[in-house]
Amino acid sequence: MSVDGAYVDITVTRPDFQLEMAQTVPTSGITAVFGPSGAGKTTFLRTIAGFETPTRGRIQLGHRTLCDVAKRINVPSHQRPIGYLFQDGRLFSHMTVDQNLAYAEARKEIDGGPSLKDDIISACGIQPFMDRRPETLSGGERQRVALARTLMTAPELLLLDEPLGALDRQRKLELVTLLVDLPKSLGIPTLYVSHDIDEVSRVADRVIILENGRVQNSGPVEETLGAYGLEAGRNPYESGARLSGTIAAHDPNYGLTQVAIGENTLHLPIHAAIEPGARIQLKISPKDVSVSLRRPDGISIQNVLKGQIEQIEEQGQTAFCMLTLSVDSQQLQARITRKARSELDLEIGRSVYVLLKSASFYR
């Protein structure tokens, strides 16, 4: 039997933990596996790679059965056409960068295709340190080399296990574009494990939310994360909300870009050449959001969205409360004072104008 992409239906049993999930990974794009530490995300990846053996179930990649417990099939990990990027890179310390890559290239299944080595090296930007030893590289450089090494084997499925986990913020920003673009341009479907909501919403097309070894929800990133956050009565967007929009037009006169979010249009200073029609993500911190009962004028804030109050949370004994606002059926949060809330008589269900003081964007 053959499937599109990968099909994984497994149970992994440990003395203190059980992972049970059935998922299909599409043939293209990035599927994030998101959840708190100890949810079983890494176990899931390790089982697909063949480092762990499931107690029940089947793993299918295209036409190949990698594991079928009932039929006693278990292809050893080195015979699975799968690339694995470890959190710590796991470069071979007794080899140079070049030798690390050559190690992978020498062992890839020969398919007669042209070598992608030069393309991968230049895409990962690792030419300057081909002759260096891994221990002389920074964390970000190591992960770039590790990604290049994994891609050398021309995998049919790429597993990224918290690839940014060991890096500081600046390095994460540098690497995240590479992690998104390169597998996509090579057409390799990717599973991306992360416990960081920021990463997931920026990187993934689909998400599988995993908790205590069970799938809580899965599907396209925006809906799935949004629905999950509300249903579970808690907010995974603690560091700010995300709005997804489309680039409508550029206004070179004022250096502004028009971003359409439903019927609303925002004018943002996006200093990047992004073609109209492209989807982008806006990250908005609750402290940068204000609300107004009437459409304001005579104010320097130009970005105003129409929204509705969905939820109001008092924040303990502080002067503030948190509003959850619905804008074009996406969620946004505003932090306002309790005094303002009471004077404006804000209640759940009320329509308001949402004022954005600032937003940062991601592709």
Place this chain on the structure above:
Amino acid sequence: MSLPDLAALWLTIRLAAVTTIVLLIFGTPLAWWLSQTKSRVKPVLEAVVALPLVLPPTVLGFYLLVAMAPDAPLGRAWILATGDTLSFSFAGLVVGSVIYSLPFMIQPLQTAFEATGRSAMEAAASLRAGPLDAFFTIAAPLATRGFLTASVLSFAHTLGEFGVVLMIGGNIPDRTRVVSIEIYEHVETLNYSDANSLSIILISVSFIVLTAVYIFNRKQAVHVG
């Protein structure tokens, strides 16, 4: 120094070298298995490996002597295969020394394999390297320092062997008379001068070898290939 002394020294070095090579061949797979296994018999095997550290060599030598006797299965099989007895022969000394020095080979190797083994082997497997390929290209080179320490310790420990050799090898010149036994002989015959010069050689060799290992281990990185 007289000629028999040099013969004993040469025999000792040969014994230590052969023992080390045999231990490398048989000890490496055992140390690897111990470093990777989750089996319940692992602690039992580790205890067996460590036994020569605590047992008096005479106990070890006594049972080896019994096992090597021409009417015991092992001794009889050896005579059938080679035409020579295992006890009181160089081959018998090698067997005894291998068991006597076993922990000195296994323990450093096992530690080295445990330090890098599993994660590096997984990385190699994810790059399509089979287990044997990955062992020789990744695990073994990464354990270079472990191999060196284990070999030197096994060699040096075999140099100083006395009790086991005396029990199973006796004192046959050119065949089983190693330096430590030669020294004992000199003392028995009140030839303190020769005992002294041989002892100094043994101390010097051991000291130099061990110092070399510790200097090597202090170096931060080991590069091979």
